[in-house]
Structure formats: C-alpha cells, structure tokens
Amino acid sequence: MAVASKKIPAPDRVAVKTALLSVSDKSGIVELARALAQKSVRLLSTGGTHKTLSEAGLDVTDVSEITGFPEIMDGRVKTLHPKVHGGLLSIRDDAEHQAAMEAHGISGIDLAVINLYPFEEVRAKGEDYPTTVENIDIGGPAMIRAAAKNHAYVTVITDPADYAALTDELSATGETSFAFRRAMAAKAYARTAAYDTAISGWFAEVLDMPMPKNRTIGGTLSEELRYGENPHQKAGFYLTGEQRPGVATAKLLQGKQLSYNNINDTDAAFELVAEFQIGLPACAIIKHANPCGVATAESLVEAYRRALACDSTSAFGGILAFNSELDEATAEEAVKLFTEVIIAPAVSEAAKAVIARKPNLRLLVTGALPDPRTPGLTAKTVAGGLLVQTRDNGMVEDLDLKVVTKRAPSEQELADMKFAFKVAKHVKSNAVVYAKDGQTVGIGAGQMSRVDSARIAAIKAEDAAKALGLEKPMTIGSAVASEAFLPFADGLLSAIAAGATSVIQPGGSMRDAEVIAAADEAGVAMVFTGMRHFRH
Template sequence: MAVSSKKIPAPDQVTIATALLSVSDKTGIVDLARALHEKGVRLVSTGGTHKTLSEAGLPVRDVSELTGFPEVMDGRVKTLHPGVHGGLLAIRDDADHLAAMRDHGITGIDLAVINLYPFEDVRAKGGDYPTTVENIDIGGPAMIRASAKNHAYVTIVTDPSDYAPLLNEMEKGATTLTFRQTMAAKAYARTAAYDTAIAGWFAEVLDTPMPRHRTIGGVLKEEMRYGENPHQKAAFYVTGENRPGVATATLLQGKQLSYNNINDTDAAFELVAEFLPENAPACAIIKHANPCGVATGSTLLEAYNRALACDSTSAFGGIIALNRTLDAATATEIVKLFTEVIIAPDVDEAAKAIIAKKPNLRLLVTGALPDPRVPGLTAKTVSGGLLVQTRDNGMVEDLELKVVTKRTPTAQELEDMKFAFKVAKHVKSNAVVYAKDGQTVGIGAGQMSRVDSARIAGLKAEEAARALGLPAPLTQGSAVASEAFLPFADGLLSMIAAGATSVIQPGGSMRDEEVIKAADDAGIAMVFTGMRHFKH
C-alpha cells in the first residue's frame, strides 16, 4: 500500500469548529455538548447519543447528514463511510486532501468524542454468546484510531474524565498539539485494551488459554509513590477479571496501599480463600508474600490467635486475611499488633469503630472470597518476554491420596496433612509446612535446599514454643507438607527430627523408595498426592 511521503508539519493550535459525539457511556455528555455549543461548535452525533442531545434541546445534526446514508442493519453500519472518515483523516494543510473534501462534499471534523460499546461489562456479567458478540464495537474503534492518527488536526477524547481538561484547553481558544498527542496516546491505549478484552474472551470461549498472540490490558487504578523500592516507579492497573480480591476491594480506611502491600494482600487473600467459611473461620498472616501463620478455629478470634502463635515475631507489620466477616472481638486483638492491612469479605460496625482508632491501618472489604477452583491466568515479565500460565487451582480435596508407607495415617493426621498441603501451595519454594489440629506450627520458605526449609521451620517452631512458654515445640506430633517431592531422605529425616509423625508430598522422585524406607524405619505415615505446587 502506498504511503504518502509528504512532510507537512503539524500546527500547534487547532480551533474546533465541528465535533462528532458518539458515546455508549453518556456520563457528562449533555453538559459537554452544551458547553461546546456555547463556544460555537457545530454538533454532529449518532443514534442514541443524537437522541439524548436532541431531548436536551441542543441543535445537533445526525451523522446521516454527513454520509447521505441512513443507519442500517440495526445500527451496525452508520459511521463506516468516507463522509465520516474523510472528515477525520483529512490533512487540512494538504491541497490534494482539501480538493478531495470539496469534490466529495466532506466536512472536516475537528473533535471526536467517542467511547465504546460496553463489551467488558457484558463479558464480566456473563452475557451469552450473541449478546457479547453484539457488544463488540466496530465503528467506534475505527473512528478513534482515525482521529488519533490524524491528531495533528483532530482532538480525540475517549474518557468522560477528560471532558473538563478539554474544555479548559478550549478556554485558550484552541487545542494544543501536546494536548492532542496526549489524547491520541490515551485513545490507542483504550482501543488496545478493548481488543485485548475481546481476544481474551474468544480464548476463553474456544478454550485456547495460550493463543498465538497474547496481550494483557488494564485500566490505571492508581499511581503509587514507588514500587518495591523507593527508586522504582509503580502503578496499579486492574484487568477487569471478575474475581474478588485486592483489585476489586473497597478501602474503608487507611493510607494508600503500596506496591508491596498489594502484592502481599493478594497472596494473603488467595491463601485464606482455600478455607471455606462454612467449614470454619480461618486466618492467614502474610509477610513478604509468605505466610507467617495460618489457622482455623471455632471462632475468628481463635483462628487469628492460633495463626499468630506460629510466628508472632514475623507477623509484626504483616497482612491479615480473614475468610469471614471481621467482628469486634477479633478486631480488638488485631489492633494490639502493628499491622499494615486487614482484608476480609466484610466487617461489622463494631469492628469498624475499633479499627478506626488506628487511622493508618488499611481495612479492605471484598464482599466475597475468590474461588480457588476457578481457572484464570497469571503472568510475570522476563527480559524480552512474558510468562503466562493458568492459575494453580489444584485442590488437595480433589486428589486421590496414595498411602505409600506401612503405617496408614490416622484421621486427624490426614486432616492435618491436607491442611499443611493447602498452605504449602501458597509458600515460596522450596516450601515445608508443619501443621497440627488446623494450625501451622512451623513454616520454611524460599530456601535453595528443601533440607534447609525443613530445618528453618523446625527452628521457628522452637522459637514460637519459647515465646508461648511451652515445654516443647508444636511440631511434636505434627503433619508436614512438602510442596514438591523429597529428592533424598535427608529432608524427611529433618522433618522427623522436628517431631513430624506424618508427611504429605507429591512423590515422583527417582529415590522415592529410599524416602519411603526412611519413613517406614521411623514408623511414620506418608502419602503421595501426585500434584506439585511450586511457587516462585
């Protein structure tokens, strides 16, 4: 295709004489149109927008007057016409373009105010296939891209939040090139995110989680003071995934969440969601994306106290996630410890009042828990690439556990093994988790050697016992989980030395028989899950 080689400089100031308004989200459109009319701008509009502006008493031409062609096919075809796109794409300082406009009766459009069919909302609400397809906008993105390409002469506005800046710009008599460039950049980002949502929906419908081209879109929720460290810039974008969590939560009080707060809070809430609230109250305390303690209890207060007992030192300045409504008794205990964030499905009024006495403590409510079984995607960047995978939605309850030792675990040991394996899924590898009676009693995380993780967890259990005034660490008689197979017997021996009497692990090592023999020699029970939970 031929590309023009003309080098025509863009003007700095462009006066707006004609504006095309075509919006699905009509927030503020009447006020904007009225302000434009008062500035002498001719208004052109389409379909529902034209009806809204006409009913508001504004003089507005229908787009069919520009095209000489009515809307057809239920409105699918109305703006895809040279009468519209010629007015958006014409280079006003090019003699040939001006001649074409005169010859074909094309009116120049200086301002395009356009937003798109609510595809993302329809998708999020679970619209059926025909409804979702019908909400794929065609003319809108085409006009946005045309206007943005010709930003030398056309101002494109795609977000109602930019109506006020537009009017402020026009107070000077015209829009500047810098403003038009800024609006064009926003416009292309918007259509890119829109197309990303459509492509993502098709990938879901067609069960193609790893398509040839993968894009990830997001909307800026907030800019942050910094990232993981003060010298790094950061921002929080929401992707529109319909999943309860930190991205969809309401901040009831407290300072702005930091980059690290958001990362840790997400880790905490995803972990506590493993424990169904109808089964038992549960609490997870997280520090640097790893759990300090996790527990269930007969009450939420008991669950919190038991989680805290696992490692009260590390819990200082941590994140607390709850699987039930935060109540006053639990809130009273939580505020005794310096805590960065509390996240829960809900909070009662009495608890709100207690938390309010700590104005810097961030309190988030989500309305619900994320379903750990629901599939989804996670992503992280590497140099020059993007690693995408399906969410780890494996559940120990769904696995067929295989007893591989001579001794069969007791019913209580089996429950504790399952509990420990659930937690280990959310601990950075290498991970070793000791649990007893629905409570973590020792956690070893992120070590290069699984033996070291086992030892560190045992040492932390000993420290916790001293802090609680106990004669022996709670790892005595505990179940222990390893999120990946035990490659040698040495890791198992460390676990036994810490007092574990039952072990749950994926199995699959070349030395499984050696490990099983060590378990049999010690008289402990061991089960294989057949599923690994690496977390890096």
Template sequence: MAVVSKKIPAPDKVDVRTALLSVSDKTGIVELARALADKGVRLLSTGGTHKAIAAAGLAVTDVSDVTGFPEIMDGRVKTLHPKVHGGLLAIRDDAEHQAAMKAHGIEGIDLVVINLYPFEDVRAAGGDYPTTVENIDIGGPAMIRASAKNHAYVTILTDPADYPELLEQLTSGGGQTVYGFRQQMAARAFARTAAYDAMISNWFAEALSIDTPRHRVVGGVLKEEMRYGENPHQKAAFYVTGERRAGVATASLLQGKQLSYNNINDTDAAYELVAEFLPEKTAACAIIKHANPCGVATASGLLEAYKRALACDSVSAFGGIIALNRTLDAETAEEIIKLFTEVIIAPDVTEEAKAIVARKANLRLLTAGGLPDPRLAGLTAKTVSGGLLVQSRDNGMVEDLELKVVTKRAPTQQELEDMTFAFKVAKHVKSNAVVYAKDGQTAGIGAGQMSRVDSARIAGLKAEEAARALGLAEPLTRGSAVASEAFLPFADGLLSMIAAGATAVIQPGGSMRDQEVIDAANEHNVAMVFTGMRHFRH
C-alpha cells in the first residue's frame, strides 16, 4: 500500500547550518569545506574525507562522535545509523518528527556532499570479482537517496562540478538554499544512483553470464547537450556509458565546431568500420555519409589509402566523415583538406598535421587515443515504442570463420583477399548490403535497399560513375570480388553481380535456394564461398 503524504508544504528557503561531507573523489572537497566553514556551517565527515579536512586545519566532527558508534567491518558500517538518517529524513515542520528528533537526540543535517566508491573505474580496470564487489557503495547511495527524498529540507550534491553552484546559492541567499535548487540537486542525485546501480547490475549479468536479466537498465553520464537531434525540431544530448572502449565517446575534439547528433552517429560508424583493419598490418581509410560507407580502402600508407577510398565515390564523400586507423600525418592532412569534410577521426595526429587541419576552422578533428577492439564483447540498445531492444555487439570477424568453397572453381588468393575485405566492409553497410572490392579498395557499394538485386545494381552504377570520373576504361568491378552481408535468396542477385564484372562472391549461405545460386555461379565460372555468418545492420 502506498504511503500517504501529510502534504506539509516545502519551505522555499532553508538555512544550511550543518553539512555532512563523505566523498571518494576528493577533488575540491577541502576548498568546499573551507568555504562552508567560513559561512559558519558545522562540518561532519567520515574516514578519509575527515582526515583530509582536518589536515587542512578545519574544525570537523567525525560522524562516529555523532552516532556514538565507531566505524566497523572495515568501514562497511559507519553512516547507517538513526542519528544520521533521522537527521536526513526528518520533516522539520512535522510536529511528530520534531518530537522524535528531540527524544532521540537527533540533529538535522541540511547539506550532504557525497560521491560514491569508484565501482566504474575498478570494473574498467579489470578488477577481480571480490575487489569489484568490495567497491559497491552501500552507505553512500542510502544517504544520497534519503537526502534527495527529503529535498524539501536537505540539499544533496553528488558531483564536484556542482560545488560552485552551491556556493553561489549560499552567497547570494545569505547562507540559504532555495527549493528549486534543492529539487534540481535531488533530480541529479537520483539519476546518479540509478546509473550507478545500472552499472552494478550489468556487471553482475556479465560476470554470471546472464544474457537476459529480468531487469535491464542502461545508464549514462551527460557529456554534452546538442543543439538539436537528427532534425532541428528534435532535442538531443550525448551520454557516455562506463564502457572504456576507444571511439567517439572517448575522443578529444582538438578543433572545429561542436559535434552534432548526426556527426556523432556517423563518426561512430566510420571509426568502428576502420577498426576492422589492424594498423600494424595495413593503413586504412573509411569515408562515411549518413552512417553508410561510400569508400573504404587499405594501402601501405594513409595517403594512398585515403586517395583510394575517395576514388570509390568522390561525389558522395563531399561533406562526409573520414576515419583513419593510424596517426594522421601532414601529407594525408594536406590532401584531406582539399575536400569539404565534416569530421576527421584518428587514433592520434602529428603536430604538423594538426596545423594543416587548423586552416579549416570548422573542420572537426578528433583523436581517440586508440582503436575500438572489433572483437570486444558488449551490448547495443535500440528503443522501440514502449520497449528497449538489447543485443550483444556484432563482433564476428571474417578471419575467425571457416570459409566453405561451394563452387567448382575455388577463389584465387587475390580473390580471397578481396572477398574478406569486402565482407568486412559489408558488415558496416545498412542492409540490404552489396559491396564490390578489388585490390583492397571498394569498387562499388549498394546500401539499404529493399531488394538485394537493387543493391547490386546501385553498387555497379556507382562503380561506373567512379570510373568515368577517374577517366578509366572500365569500372573497378571488372574482375572484382563481391560480398553480400546476408544470403542470396535467388540467383537474380548473383546475375546482377556477375553483370557488373564480379568473378568471386562471398556470402553467408543458408537460403532454401542455395543450390540454384551455386549452379548459376558454376555456369559463369564464378567462385563462391559461404561464411555461415550474416551481418544484418538496420
């Protein structure tokens, strides 16, 4: 049965006379304590926070002196006490609550400053099971939730970023906080504990190999507010999760305008694709437009990889995103800035290249400090009306698959290399996806069509347009390998690929009409391999 409120109105302004400070992240805590003490606020604290404040020469009372009970069990039990939680939860204008406080010697606590054990950091650092469990905070969330629930009388802070706002409140309000401020801090506090608990519950699911926990929560921390979402009438913000995986979420913006919603989405798509290619083996460049690649290539150096990626579809590349798998150098930067580009992302950038890109003031330059591991497990999520679709990341790698030759003619070594290259790219193209490749370079890409035949035709047309633009006698699809991210349901798609000039095909297989498709390949002396793994991308 729901608890019924006594409907006692919350005061607008509340004096801050007593503050409880207990933080894991001690950034700015001594400075805050000193500012509070200067305003005549009594300081209570625990453990390491108490030591830090006392060492600064400030008067501070240990919570154990308030409760009359020492910290026990390695500090696991120190604030879980009626004299603490009574001081947090008491409704000061309720006569019964006032009587209880007086009867039990409970003093009100007006301000609580808490941040939690660094569970996220311990998990990200690969802490073992006992260490990770030990860093699950109990008393902190309990005090945060108690304070936030009673925000009518208590101000709760959970982030050092909020300290200046609090001090401004106290200075302008003569030592008081206003109700609207306490409401805002309470909202932030509940969001913080929710995200913290989400991280813990997801870790447990991962540690215990529970693929579908009864409750699944996704938590994040606001990185930045966006001017708008996919369209100007939509509101948006960028949140980062606790996953420590190199990419757009961890990248540093070295120059250029704020990234838009679409910039972030497309940059993520570009960087995930280019990470499929190990930098120690080959340089790679991916050019993305509207979350689909319009050109991908590998080479011995970045400059050549970029030029080859651009050659696939230089028209679509205008205003696109460029992702590189190696440090951006001056020579490559000089070439890139010739084209209007929205974003460049790379693991790092040389000082010379940085100066070159700076000539284009609005061009965003991101360095991620590394590449995302394409094999790393993780979760992806998508909202639907009234629900959340959650799945494991598509970390399937063609190198790990046992390719099955299903035609009379086996692929040549060059065809096999082009097949695997094309299949890597097709994994990152919206379904239905068809990708032609030759000599480590995309020759034509067909994306997102309702018919796989149309995807094959569009990719072929793109290749013909690129050939004309480059002054080539024939498109690169002649003698190419072609990849389909899902099985070919009929022979018509294959025939379109053959018409474009493909001599080798890689696809998952698994259609009821596989034999019909294989027969067509044999009839045209085309090599075909099955991967047994599809890569739908919607």
C-alpha cells in the first residue's frame, strides 16, 4: 500500500542554518565550508572530513557530539542515528514532526553535502575482495536519500562541481529555492542509483552471473551531444566506468566535439583494429559502423594505403583506426582524405603536427588497445525492455578449425581465411568478406540475403580494381568469410564466381553437405569454425 501524503506545500525559499558535511572526495570542501561559515551556518561533520575542516581552522562540530554516540567499527557506524536522519527527514511545517523533534532533542539539518566512498575507482583498480567490500558506502547513501526525499526543506549536494552553484544560490539571502533543491535531489538519486548499479554489477562479475534477476546499467554524463543520429534527436554520452581502452577513455588531442555517430563509428573501428594485437601494423576504415577497408602491412602507412584501396569511395568521411602509434608518414597520407576521426593507441609528435593542419579533424589517443578476449556486456534498448548480452569475444585463433573439403587450404589461404573471419565478425549481418594477403579486397554488409552480400562485395572489388588501374579484381585467388553459415550453395557459388579459392564459415546448415559438394566440385578449400558472429 502506498504511503499517504499530508499534502503540506513546500516552501519556495529555505534558510540554511545547519549543514552536514561528510565527503570522501575533499576537493573544494574547505572553501565551501568557509563560504558557509561566512553565512553563519553551523557546520557538522564526520571522521576525515571533520579532521580536514578542523585543521583548516574552521569551527566544526563532530556528529558524535550531536548523537551522543561515538564513531565505531572503523567508521562503519557514525551517522546511522535518529538525530541525524530525523534532522534530515523532518517536515518543518508538520506539527507532529516538530513535536517529535522537540521530544527527542533533534535539530534540523538544512544542507547535506555528501559524496561517497570511491567504490567505482576501487573496483576499476581491481582491488581484492575485502578492500572492495569495505569501500561500499552505507551511511552516505542513506543520508543522501533522506535529504533528497525531504528536498522540500533540505538541500543535498553530491557533486563538488555543484559547490559553486550552491554558493551562488546562498549569496544573497542565505536561502535556497525549491527549484534548486529539487534539481539537486534528482541528481542525488541518480548518483545513488549509479553507485548501487556499480556495486551490483561488481557482485555479478564476482559471482559469474552475467544475467542476474535484476540488471541495471548506470553511467555518468560525459557530455551532452549536439544531437543523436539525426538533428531532431537528443543525445548524451555516458561513461559506465569500464576501463576498456577506446573512445570512452581516449583523450581528444584536437578537433571538434565528437558527434553521436562519430562515437558509435569510432568504437566500431577501434574494436575491429584491436583484433590485430600482435604482429603487423593494422588499419581499419569504418563508415556507418561497417568496415570499408582493413589491412595489415610491414608499415603503418602501407597498412593504411592497402585498407583504403579496398573501397576508397566509401572511405570518404569515415573513421580511421590504427593498432599502433600513428607516425608522420601515415598522418601525411591520412590528411589527404576527408576523415572525421582518427583513433590510435599513441601518436608521435610529428604526426600531431601533421594532423594539426586539419583543425576540425578529431584525433583521439587511447594509450592502449582493448583486449578482444576480455569479457564484458553490451546492451541495447527495445520497446519496454533492455537486451543485454556478453561481448562477442570469440577469436578465430582459439577455434578448432575443421577442413570439410577434399582439398585442404594452403598456408597462405588459411592465413587469409583467418584474417577475413576476424573482419567479418565486425561487419553487420549478413556479412561476406573477401581477403587476400592480409588485406580486405571486397566487403558486403548488412544485406537480407547472403547471396546479395557476396555479390555486392564482388562489385565493390571490381570498382576498386578500376580505381587502381588493375586488369582484374583482387578477389581473384582470395579467401572469403561468412560470419554465419551458408544456408545454400548459391552464396558459395557467387564467391567462387568472384574468384575466391577458399572459404571460411561457421557451418551448421541443414544443407552443409550440398555446400561442401559444391566447393569440392569447384576445387575450393573450405573450413568450418563452429562459431557464428552475427552482428545486428
């Protein structure tokens, strides 16, 4: 049964006479306390915050003096007391509440400045289990929620970034407005929700429960974006706290603000190029979350040239991702193309100078590559629900590849197969990828028919050959990858017609035998991976 309200209207302006300050992040707290003291606000505090304020010469009362009970159990118990929560929760205009306060010696608390134990930071550092548990704040969230519930009378501040707004609010009369108190209450509940989300997410990881009964996903607004996928859509970029190298953790060295589409495409590009962790330099060029060219080479600049050769038309206005330090030679080539974003784990000083000639070009540096094998979660919304799954961290190197045709692939064909399958994992389904000598030579993405994906990739390869002045498309002698099984032989036959001599696919179709027979008839080598990489 819902709790009934007494319908007491909230006052607009409320004077701040007593403030409770209890913070883990002490940045700016001394300055705020001084500003409050200048307004003759009585200061209450706890533990480390009390020590910090006292050492700064401020007149501050320890909460234990108010409660008549000492801080115990290593600070676990200090504010969980009726004299604290009564002071935060009492309705000042309710006679029964006022009588209870007088009967029990409870004084009102008008302002609560509280931030929480750094659980998210401790979790991100990978501290041991006991340390992480000890950094789960209890008293802080309880006080925040109490103060936020009673925002009709109490102002709650949970973010040091709001200290200036608070002092501005108090500057004239020492009062806060209802609009300000309500806005801060909303922010407070969002903060405790995100905090609890981090804790529950950590427990799910520790207990190996990727799909617990209740799943929440929290984030902190990094920046409000100009718009979403289209100008009529609102958008913001929220950080979840996952310490995975990528667009969320990258440093923007130059360029305009990233757009919604930039962020989405840059993430796709960097996750793809990170598949090539060890060995040769690699480049991936992404447009609308699909690769239009991927390549490895002995040098980064050559990898870029080879990736661009796959589909230089689609690369216009795309995203460039590199798996190693961006050097001057590569930067010189990259700025010849209109590009939205360049992302790399590192950038040389000479390369920075080259990119600086294009001031609107966004340049991101991440410091490292994400590990494709690292588990994690992905999520997307549907009407009335949230689809959550574990990250696709399958790697072709870890699979037991099964040769199913009479002819086994050559060593070069096998290398090209693996390369093509890595790329196909990052292409929207249905996906067909042709590769040769560590370079994509044709990509077909997102078609309803796998045959159409194979044909489109072949057409793009023919167009690329014309652009490069080649007599024949580079799909001649290539390996072809399908991210899901070939349901019929027609997709295979289209790939063979384009010149592919080897095929890699998951297998598992009811017509596998028919597809294998067609490959044998054409003298094509084919392997099954046993793993699908749908991407929608």
